[in-house]
Amino acid sequence: QVQLVQSGAGVKKPGASVKVSCKASGYTFTDYYLHWVRQAPGQGLEWMGIINPIGGSTNYAQKFQGRVTMTRDTSTSTVHMELSSLRSEDTAVYYCTREGVIVERVFDSWGQGTLVTVSS
């Protein structure tokens, strides 16, 4: 079955960077785009960006451009999301999620989420 298993994060200081990883299994890694979505405490879902696992091309939400970098490693079927210049407002649960193929632009599988806390 499809699995997205996340790792990384924890507590970071303001101004630091954080890298969250997402290892995919149960399907052909290069067949599906992967996205990152975050959720601040008690808040809604916010789309951050997309990565194409074939060539590694990305498209980031304007809000995060210049601060976020998404990469992939096809040898390990893993995508990474690095967010820099962290501030308290970046405290959130970060999810990786897979975009469907037959139905476009839908998120059909989600990782378990990774909590990033930004605090001095």
Place this chain on the structure above:
Amino acid sequence: QSVLTQPPSVSGAPGQRVTISCTGSSSNIGAGYDVHWYQQLPGTAPKLLIYGNSNRPSGVPDRFSGSQSGTSASLAITGLQAEDEADYYCQSYDSSLSGWVFGGGTKLTVL
């Protein structure tokens, strides 16, 4: 402020029917981009509930249904059960933003 607008909360008694609205604009729902719905139980990741405006993934009870018209969409839940208590999010794509967008979420309380 979310691009898609949902009511913050809805409630209903067990067995009743509730609906959750999702209002967008001409650059997302009105442009023909599909609406998808997710259920998020407390402390868990979102789960796909309805895709392509009105389709249920395998395993989702037929008590859940979706519809779309113009720049809006709706999620209906019939025969409300205690286990339906969760947050519900609509999602689409926005051509002006060139990105994926969500509603602010609706908390469903089963009385």
